[in-house]
Amino acid sequence: MMKWWGWGDPKISFSIEHKPNLWPWIAKTLDVREMRENPPVSRDSVRMPEPVRNESFLRGLKTALSQNQIAGDEDVRLDHSYGKSYPDLFYARRGIIRRAPDLVVFPESHDEVEKIVALACEHGVSVIPFGGGTNIVGGVNPKETGRMVVTLSLARMNRLLSLDPRSNIAVIEAGSLGPKLEADLQAKGYSLGHFPDSFEFSTLGGWIATRSAGMQSDAYGKIEDMVVALKMVTPQGTLTTRTVPASSAGPDLNRLMAGSEGTLGVITECTMRVHAFPAARDYRGILFPTFEDGLAAIEDCLNSDRHPSLIRLQDTFETELAFNMKAPTTGLKGFIQNQFKKILKARGYHFPAIMILGVEGEKLNVRRTRDEALAIIKKHKGFDLGLEVGAVWQKDKFNLPYLRDFVMDRGILCDVAETSTPWANVLPLYTKVRETMNAKFAADGTPGFIGCHLSHTYKAGACLYFTYACRQQPGRELEQYYALKKLVTETFLKNGAALTHHHAVGTEHRPWMEQEVSKTGLTALRALKSGLDPEGLFNPGKLIPGPEPLAGWAQPTEPNQEGAREPAGTQSR
């Protein structure tokens, strides 16, 4: 399990030890006059709410599961009370548990999940499917409905059930975490190739339930593109699809389960398209004079049918953050690097944008795609920084989420917002979002940072991933968060962009679902919901908005509860 109050491994925390430039740069950018220490409260100060108990359900459960599969203790309930959204962490850090699950169950097979769901339906108990808990849109949080709430953890359903190497098909249990899943497949020479930022702590079932995109989605597709068949346990029985490569038998029910966010049932087994582990890989850094040059290079590559496996283009502001995350290099190496920077500046790289370019697959294809993409990139003034930058990126790629805890420890709001838009709108949208958010930071008197990277490409457009931060407004931290969240979301929707590209809906994006899928689209989703879950037991309060979408959405900041602060005791990363 991750930290109950923050991101990732409880033994690891973000450190500025070898990053002397980082805090000064943050402080200057966000106009932070003093480094206000604001760590999470200690575990002992957390007050867990009394659990609701449905005794007849509990009796049934005891006959269906072993004792070690049923956990009602406070630590386990706390671990499953929140995902990792900004409000989640804000509350958890203060020791405020708004609604914990009343019980956590750990089924070990599809059949056990069927038993649990049947019992929940029989006794009117709410069920929240839970994978790794990395969700940042409120997708796993219990909501008060007057019922007992059970979180159904897939943690023990993490096996590779079968692999058909000839057909490139693997059957994997939904609770398999990224590293376990890849290790199992790679031991047999295969890979799924799905590496979202949350890879270390998220599960296959969670990826599918939220329509996740991995870093190499340009090569392998979003997770829903890799689904061959699924099993999902619903209150109306188990929905299963056939293991066939393609079908035209009615609407694709795999795509109905993908993105259902636990509101229709719990995905238990996933039949996935896999591929032989790539024989060759080439990941390198490229420096462009501007973000615009990088965008033009990408479009040119794709229109020339030169398709890298990964393209991650950081704008000049994210590039500046990346530069300031680096340890300064001394001695000869530092001298050379400094000279190099001067040369770049002299050549007009005043607003540099770093791109990570990854190509993987069959050897000859990799060499060709790399060489030919680099030739196109060169025409757009892209400067090849070589493999070392790619290796550093590979090493650090899963570490950035830890930085949020570090800045939240210091009174800083930090959030992300991702979307997608057609190519013709990428730059206009980028500009509009930056202008809008910066105007808001200025109006609030909290000078902000907003950076962006392009993270996934398609023939028709791309995903833009924004990260923004500013000083918290003490006493109204959540009002501040919700105002920014609403602003960035509505800026997306008013300007031809998706509500979300890969973070899903949960509670945080729920008010805007009508704008995203139309009124009739909501009618369709509600029909599915009441058809498969007529009592509304599965993950209530998520995905599908009520009649007043914004009602209850923005939570007011509660007065700080003064608890003991968390002792450090963590490794640096």
Add this chain to the structure above:
Amino acid sequence: MMKWWGWGDPKISFSIEHKPNLWPWIAKTLDVREMRENPPVSRDSVRMPEPVRNESFLRGLKTALSQNQIAGDEDVRLDHSYGKSYPDLFYARRGIIRRAPDLVVFPESHDEVEKIVALACEHGVSVIPFGGGTNIVGGVNPKETGRMVVTLSLARMNRLLSLDPRSNIAVIEAGSLGPKLEADLQAKGYSLGHFPDSFEFSTLGGWIATRSAGMQSDAYGKIEDMVVALKMVTPQGTLTTRTVPASSAGPDLNRLMAGSEGTLGVITECTMRVHAFPAARDYRGILFPTFEDGLAAIEDCLNSDRHPSLIRLQDTFETELAFNMKAPTTGLKGFIQNQFKKILKARGYHFPAIMILGVEGEKLNVRRTRDEALAIIKKHKGFDLGLEVGAVWQKDKFNLPYLRDFVMDRGILCDVAETSTPWANVLPLYTKVRETMNAKFAADGTPGFIGCHLSHTYKAGACLYFTYACRQQPGRELEQYYALKKLVTETFLKNGAALTHHHAVGTEHRPWMEQEVSKTGLTALRALKSGLDPEGLFNPGKLIPGPEPLAGWAQPTEPNQEGAREPAGTQSR
């Protein structure tokens, strides 16, 4: 419009004029002792049923549409009474119209469709969306429900509404026929790249409603993969999705509309991913000693990441048919070809299998993929027949459906069945289907033909497309058809294959939807249906089975009605 009694352009018919080997080969293969002429009845002999009239609906319609958009005359109703399934043609050829639409309307805009649907809902009138009428699973046939039935033809909604060349996105009205759509796009340098066998007579909206696959789906995907956004008019309003390249906002509603077969609403506008018209194309023929060698070559190509745009591998039986369709070549050319055939036979090509290999796209990529695929193919004893065979195939590729009319004119049953299955199961399934069908032909005393081609490939498997034929059993032609249809379908489902890969469900595959999508999957589909179309007005009797799936499925053959026969007056093709 196509022929009311058969396939394609009424001015064109299949001819054996330059194919002297064809009829003798058919007669020998199917044990046809005499060429029994059995042409369709004349138009005058067709008895059209009296239309049901909903007067209040008709009054409303007259205020909403112009007079020339409302057609109640018998010719137009006849043209919209059937699709092109074997039973459809069998009935039509005998002049039996089981249920005609009572009216056909021709909206010219999305807004007009909204008006028609609103009126239909207000007055309880059934609506059947109609594209080109090529459906071969009963998808456009009116069913008796006691209501007035209106067929809503999209024929006049065929415009390219907009093209965003930078984003590779085009907005196209759903009624655009293949040739019109491609001409409009190609005039601007773009292409959709979707060329199903029915291309000349089918529409974009029909392709999406049935999850069609074009011949080049290996390069561009099935039609649902090309959808960016859709507009669909339902009884609960218009469902619209956003024009974004990718999203994670709930289940993908584009995939809910795709495959809905007119049962949830009518698709009016399609926002599609297009691509610049390919700069280079290479289509050629390959000859393999056996079907198995061809299959091995394909798998080897795909596993080596050499991906042609089109692979169409005919088994030895379809290859034999193709050889017998050819005009004999005389003189020096004939001599050389005969020598060549002898050499091939001497080298072990006793059961030859022809493959069409197509590569298109950017020039250098095309050359490389072709050369490297050919090198792999050579290892599997594939013999390059060159571009001429590819050109002949390109010229004739849309003509095969005319052959069915020719054989039905001569008392022969002819049908097709397509499916998909994982690679490991392709050959076992192929063998099982052939054995099963041939055993049935033998048991019936009607020696049969069953050929197969592999028509679409995926990382995880492929589509197998079977064509079978045998003598009709006079007086029980439909019982015979339904017995074979049931047998081939159940052989697919019992042996790990899809109910249908690209022909959709309609009425012909409807009884097996539970095996395909599970009981709970049907619950989901029924929930969608009752949520969007609570009165059951849209395309009743299709896609979703009733409580007794096979009830009413197989129609008994009615005694022949002796009508006047159709005069020829058609060109040969």
